[in-house]
Amino acid sequence: MAQSKFNRFHLLVFLWCVYAIAFDGYDIAMYGVGLPLMMEDFGLTAVEAGAVGSYTLIGMMVGAFVFGPLADMIGRKKVLAICMFLFSVFTLLAGLAPSITVFTIMRFIAALGMGGLMPNVISLMTEYSPKKNRALIVATMYCGYSIGGILASLIGMYIMEGFGWRVLYWIGIIPLFTLPFFMKKFPESLSYYIVRNQGEQLASILNKVDPTGNYKATDDYEFASAKENAKGSPVKKLFQQNRMISTFAFWTAVFCCLLMVYGLNTWLPKIMQASGYGLTSSLSFTLVLCVGQIGGSLFGGYLVDRIGHRKVLVSMYFIGAVTFVALSMTSNLMLLYILIAIGGACTVGTQNLANPYISEFYPKEVRATGMGIALGFGRIGAILAPILVGFLLAANLEPQNAFMAFAVPSILGGIALLFIQEKYGSFDKLGMEPKENLVLNQSAVK
Numbered sequence: 001m002a003q004s005k006f007n008r009f010h011l012l013v014f015l016w017c018v019y020a021i022a023f024d025g026y027d028i029a030m031y032g033v034g035l036p037l038m039m040e041d042f043g044l045t046a047v048e049a050g051a052v053g054s055y056t057l058i059g060m061m062v063g064a065f066v067f068g069p070l071a072d073m074i075g076r077k078k079v080l081a082i083c084m085f086l087f088s089v090f091t092l093l094a095g096l097a098p099s100i101t102v103f104t105i106m107r108f109i110a111a112l113g114m115g116g117l118m119p120n121v122i123s124l125m126t127e128y129s130p131k132k133n134r135a136l137i138v139a140t141m142y143c144g145y146s147i148g149g150i151l152a153s154l155i156g157m158y159i160m161e162g163f164g165w166r167v168l169y170w171i172g173i174i175p176l177f178t179l180p181f182f183m184k185k186f187p188e189s190l191s192y193y194i195v196r197n198q199g200e201q202l203a204s205i206l207n208k209v210d211p212t213g214n215y216k217a218t219d220d221y222e223f224a225s226a227k228e229n230a231k232g233s234p235v236k237k238l239f240q241q242n243r244m245i246s247t248f249a250f251w252t253a254v255f256c257c258l259l260m261v262y263g264l265n266t267w268l269p270k271i272m273q274a275s276g277y278g279l280t281s282s283l284s285f286t287l288v289l290c291v292g293q294i295g296g297s298l299f300g301g302y303l304v305d306r307i308g309h310r311k312v313l314v315s316m317y318f319i320g321a322v323t324f325v326a327l328s329m330t331s332n333l334m335l336l337y338i339l340i341a342i343g344g345a346c347t348v349g350t351q352n353l354a355n356p357y358i359s360e361f362y363p364k365e366v367r368a369t370g371m372g373i374a375l376g377f378g379r380i381g382a383i384l385a386p387i388l389v390g391f392l393l394a395a396n397l398e399p400q401n402a403f404m405a406f407a408v409p410s411i412l413g414g415i416a417l418l419f420i421q422e423k424y425g426s427f428d429k430l431g432m433e434p435k436e437n438l439v440l441n442q443s444a445v446k
Helices: 009-042 044-073 075-096 100-127 132-165 166-185 189-194 200-207 223-230 244-274 278-307 310-327 335-345 350-359 362-396 399-417 434-445
Strands: none
Touching: 009 044, 009 075, 009 100, 009 132, 009 200, 009 244, 009 278, 044 075, 044 100, 044 244, 044 362, 075 100, 075 166, 075 223, 100 132, 100 350, 100 362, 132 166, 132 278, 132 350, 189 200, 223 350, 244 278, 244 310, 244 335, 244 350, 244 362, 244 399, 278 310, 278 335, 278 350, 310 335, 310 350, 310 399, 335 350, 350 362, 362 399
């Protein structure tokens, strides 16, 4: 798989992952987009609105902690289906909620699905991407997150004022209708098939990846060693074989990044509205933020495939810190747009690039666990962000000064990544060509 060339099979996996992650981005952005009108509807203060956002993020944290390890046990495809079902049904119910209490409960349950979706999509896309341009493929896939945010912004700018904030949540039911097609077309992870001795499924997938390979169910897929590696607690393995320092460093970096991501996505429209911009104009900043996220992901992925993850990620964290300081000091509209685009590149763009780095660092049999726990820990930062920014806005400070607070986690995240010990990672290494492997496998069988 690592030595493969991108073809129609990879594209199928890619498009489904883009589709799934787009609703994650849509979900996060739609709360911030609909927040000004929802605060009026329910009579919420800034602190109360921040608290509702944080309660929702607790659901995402729980979902990441639960569904990440569960996927390594029952299969990532099954868990993805469960997550998509939870998100679809309960997002619709949130849009029908008669009170803020019911809304918060529905959002919490929907968030369980969103929290479990992200680590599994990342793990599957990392596993099914060719090694040569894996960082760029995964980063491009994750642009679906920003596309979802753009969709939420456009709906907010052109539809929400006429139909109300609830229309954003009604659209969330769409994944439920596509779930049967997902179950039919989307593959399970290779590690799932290997641990269960399912040679026919492995051969079928590998023949799609390498049509000239002629793989068979009787080839040697090293079932015994895979089963041995899969034994034991998936969580415990994150700290074994000298991975402890790197694991804590990943958690810290993701915590800092998600604190910035969710702080910006939740409060950016409100900050710009409080700074004197109209509702439609303030939502345009969210649109620019999402465009910056895509640009940072694509350009960063291009650089990662050439100079490595850590150099690119550390640089992006530190550039982000400078950007947030500058955002609090300027009122020039064009400069604000440029800085917010860079801020998007250095937050969601940075996380997009960090995801395959984290996933590939761990052995294949615990990648969903490693990604899920890292994102689950990072969700603590996401939970704190709406409340912290809400308190800043409730204080008698200039609204734009809230941007200054984002510089601190940006610096800390960059420092944390300097402690990653790459020599202990399980990164795929390219060796023999697929046909050479086939000859050896057939010889072993004989």
